[in-house]
Amino acid sequence: MESQNVTNNGTQSVQKSVRQTNLNHSRGASVFENQIKNNVSKGNFPIRVLPTVKTSYSSDSVNYRDPNVDYLLKKLFNFSNVMFDFGELEKIKFEELVDKLHKPVTRRRYLSGLRYPQIHSNKSWLQFQRNIHQTALYDPMETDIKNLLHDITKQRIVRTKLKSGGTQIKLLISFQNGGSALFKPMRFAREVETIPDHYYFSDYERHHAEIAAFHLDWVMGFYRVPPTAGRTINMTSEILNVAEKKLRRKFFKSPVGNLCFYGDCEYYCDAEHAICGKPDLIEGSFATFLPSLDEADRVSWLNPWRRSYSKYKKASWETNSDYCEGVKQEAIYKNNRRLVELIDMHIFDFLIGNMDRHHYQTYSEFGNNTFYVHYDNGRGFGKTKHDELSILAPLYQCCQLSYETFLKLVKLYTGPRRLSDIMRRSLAKDSLNPILTESHLFALDRRVIKILKEVNKCIRKGNHIRDVIIHKHFE
Amino acid sequence: MESQNVTNNGTQSVQKSVRQTNLNHSRGASVFENQIKNNVSKGNFPIRVLPTVKTSYSSDSVNYRDPNVDYLLKKLFNFSNVMFDFGELEKIKFEELVDKLHKPVTRRRYLSGLRYPQIHSNKSWLQFQRNIHQTALYDPMETDIKNLLHDITKQRIVRTKLKSGGTQIKLLISFQNGGSALFKPMRFAREVETIPDHYYFSDYERHHAEIAAFHLDWVMGFYRVPPTAGRTINMTSEILNVAEKKLRRKFFKSPVGNLCFYGDCEYYCDAEHAICGKPDLIEGSFATFLPSLDEADRVSWLNPWRRSYSKYKKASWETNSDYCEGVKQEAIYKNNRRLVELIDMHIFDFLIGNMDRHHYQTYSEFGNNTFYVHYDNGRGFGKTKHDELSILAPLYQCCQLSYETFLKLVKLYTGPRRLSDIMRRSLAKDSLNPILTESHLFALDRRVIKILKEVNKCIRKGNHIRDVIIHKHFE
DSSP states (O other): OGGGGOSSSOOHHHHHHHHHHHHHHHTTOOTTHHHHGGGOOTTOOOOOOOOOOOOSOGGGOOOOOOHHHHHHHHHHHHHOTTTTOHHHHHHSOHHHHHHHHSOOOSSOOBOSOOSSSSOOOOOHHHHHHHTOBTTBSOOTTTSOHHHHHHHHHHSOEEEEEEOOSSSSOOEEEEETTSOEEEEEEOOSOTTOOOOTTSOGGGOOOOHHHHHHHHHHHHHTTOOOSOOEEEEEEEIIIIIGGGBOHHHHTTEEEOTTSOEEEOOSSSSSOSGGGOEEOSSSEEEEEEEEOOOOTTTSOEEEEEOTTOOOOOSSOOOHHHHOTTHHHHHHHSGGGSSSSHHHHHHHHHHHHHHHTOOOOSEEEEEGGGTTSSOOBOOOOTTSSOOSSOOOGGGGHHHHHHTOEEHHHHHHHHHHHHOSSOHHHHHHHHHTTSTTOOOSOHHHHHHHHHHHHHHHHHHHHHHHTTOOHHHHEEOOOOO | OGGGGOSSSOOHHHHHHHHHHHHHHHTTOOTTHHHHTTTOOTTOOOOOOOOOOOOSOGGGOOOOOOHHHHHHHHHHHHHOTTTTOHHHHHHSOHHHHHHHHSOOOTTOOBOSOOSSSSOOOOOHHHHHHHTOBTTBSOOTTTSOHHHHHHHHHHSOEEEEEEOOSSSSOOEEEEETTSOEEEEEEOOSOTTOOOOTTSOGGGOOOOHHHHHHHHHHHHHTTOOOSOOEEEEEEEIIIIIGGGBOHHHHTTEEEOTTSOEEEOOSSSSSOSGGGOEEOSSSEEEEEEEEOOOOTTTSOEEEEEOTTOOOOOSSOOOHHHHOTTHHHHHHHSGGGSSSSHHHHHHHHHHHHHHHTOOOOSEEEEEGGGTTSSOOBOOOOTTSSOOSSOOOGGGGHHHHHHTOEEHHHHHHHHHHHHOSSOHHHHHHHHHTTSTTOOOSOHHHHHHHHHHHHHHHHHHHHHHHTTOOHHHHEEOOOOO
């Protein structure tokens, strides 16, 4: 079975238990409820209080324990050591937890309008498109992600085109096997941080942020970011020689003999901001194409917590602390999973430091109970020392998050392997590794703690635990 | 006498001898001819061959001797130890040499259309404007440059305005004493180098290049760059609060709380390239205003050795090695000092590394025999490791330069004080010192040698010494 090779660090035996868990899960039970109910001795808080771990990277070292978070965990365990079975959490690996929590696979719906739904082809991009379903963009047990990423980095490029209309430069890439990808070229070295005086809407896009965001989404078991890989290409043979006329005319040689091109977009697209190779080699991120809109239409939703995109104005949610009450009353966020999905999206954006999520998209035919596609993450990973707490506004204003996401964050908090460890290992699979600097990796660990502290505040404010950490499945 | 305080490192006694020398000079004699004729024993080459000097800045160390240049100097000395009295050159200081060589002050013509020519005011900017004369923008013996620079950095700012129409951001500054200056704000730290893939016309302007160019022009005794000083100002009280409406509307607060503004120009003028203070302090260069064009009209001349300003095309002089022959035939470059002035300008631009001299200006009423105003030097000092030899094209294509400039370069070559030493000392007077990094200072020494090597090539090609190193005065 092709799909058995592809779980993220999982083994075949683990996969079997995942299937079982998913089935249990789909019947509405807590992950652990059916499985471990009787193994836990009530009232005996199982998480070892580890000493502060100082890593060898002293300037970035993170204190992995926080008294507020420890307090929260004790409180939750005392509330229900079945729902919050931290003893079990200690015993399993993070990847196993993610597999167990994976969204139910029963009653799946797939995209119905794809052009080649019947072709028995093992082309990775076709397989990917066919496996997009109601609850996630892909399922690592169904889609051979490794194979897909391999194709992105190895397939011969047969056509390149400027993607017009965006805010920053990107190219449409067509591969020999019929697949396509969106190419964002490298502009700066990994160490370059966002210019502090730049607003989020002026920030440069980073190809390595696109790659890292895909890996984070993958390891966290969200499966909402189109598979993305890094690749070094020859600009002459792999872009210029196969470029459409409009793009070809944007090429020039720089004074030091490097090949350069510029784009056709709003920001940093003039010749002064050209992308230049060395002398014509350049790296970039390649994100798998989604099915075209005429095959599978997507609805674009305004994010209620979008920013003002102005240097002078604030958004409503920034000045109105009751903002979430209004959102909860909106039809589309009532009685379904959409609000917790939105909060998941913001938790993800907080982890990567992305403030630029003005819209989000869903697949029209999946209706209201579906996942959000998280593409366009190039403005993540711009600051290593700063955590933009306001990205968590939906979390701390609505005081809710999904039970699954919460458990994953707790596991990353209690360790022993941190999110930085898990990401470091995952990113090592990319040909352009290192993708993130150590400072960016450590920032992830710091942010995990900050999310949990916000959850603690929500509960201390008097919200009931079951209203904050909520169990709600796609229907 | 006010003007006696202001010579560049000179003493009063030196000034007296300068006056004498200038008088001799104006009668058409070589600097040394009348003065030292009988002191030199013919044929005894006087320059010590010093060992290679390794400075403590090892990576930038310059070999101060070059066999080609040494060969040239011997040849010249043998040709005429009166015209090339290197024995005398060894004995005097560089500053004394510059004073001696200073252009003749007799038969001076001043600007006739100034608005306040008769006001007996010691305002430094009025004094500066009144002393602009046919052969130089200022004469440090007549204009109190120190006082002028002091005023630029201390006078209260009463009005600020965007300078429209330029390629990069600059402001018009009005001082309480009635003077004005052109302000170029700091954009990058001193160490930031020109982006290698940027063409000269895409290069950012550097405020410290404006300051350094003024000092270089001053110490070299060219006196063609408007006096320029660095100053740190408070953007709130010294720009925003006194700004005209259009400029006021370009201000905003950055996400980290710094005050920023942007401009109204061709390059890097959008909000993405705003200039930001810390939080509202910023440094910049302030260049003394020239008299307005209705007081003293200037002619703008196309530089025959201008670049193509295209990524795809070359200029004629880049492909035609006989280019200078054509220029020499042009009426304005025939039978006067204009061609050597032009070559002086290119030598200056080579020293600062400025490729962006498409036009130059002269004062209309001074006619053809006058100096060139060298403003707009912000694209100098962008590369420490690269010497752009093509800037010397007029020198190596025409094979001529002025005797005075040549002697100054030889003195800087033979030392003991190098151009870097002289510049380091001069720049120390600016409040924003250090203005140039040590690497930029050492680049100056390296470039002095490269200019002299081009002169050597000209003579080795068979040109007569008197046709290469020429004596030609303003008339």
